[in-house]
Amino acid sequence: MRAFLNAWLRRWAEASLREELHQTQERFIRQKNICENMLAESQRQAGAHKQKLKTLARNHKKNVSHSENLIKALRDRMPEDLFLAVAEHVHAMEAKAMSKEG
Numbered sequence: 001m002r003a004f005l006n007a008w009l010r011r012w013a014e015a016s017l018r019e020e021l022h023q024t025q026e027r028f029i030r031q032k033n034i035c036e037n038m039l040a041e042s043q044r045q046a047g048a049h050k051q052k053l054k055t056l057a058r059n060h061k062k063n064v065s066h067s068e069n070l071i072k073a074l075r076d077r078m079p080e081d082l083f084l085a086v087a088e089h090v091h092a093m094e095a096k097a098m099s100k101e102g
Contacts, residue, residue, distance in 0.1 A: 075083050 074086070078086070
């Protein structure tokens, strides 16, 4: 009877350990899938942000060029002293706006 009981306990323990191992493997696979999905989403967002930065840089470059052309056109059409007064006023307004932001 004792041998039978020991054999039954051994089979029960082995089955219990197999079940625990199986559950642990399933949890590991779920966690691995979650990590892979998070990594893929992070990489997708990084690509989108990189594209946004390129677009912002391109638009900034266009804006600077446009502003330079406008300034040149104003300088060519205005008396020099008036242009310098307007430029000084614009710089003062920019400095004031920057001091409020910072």
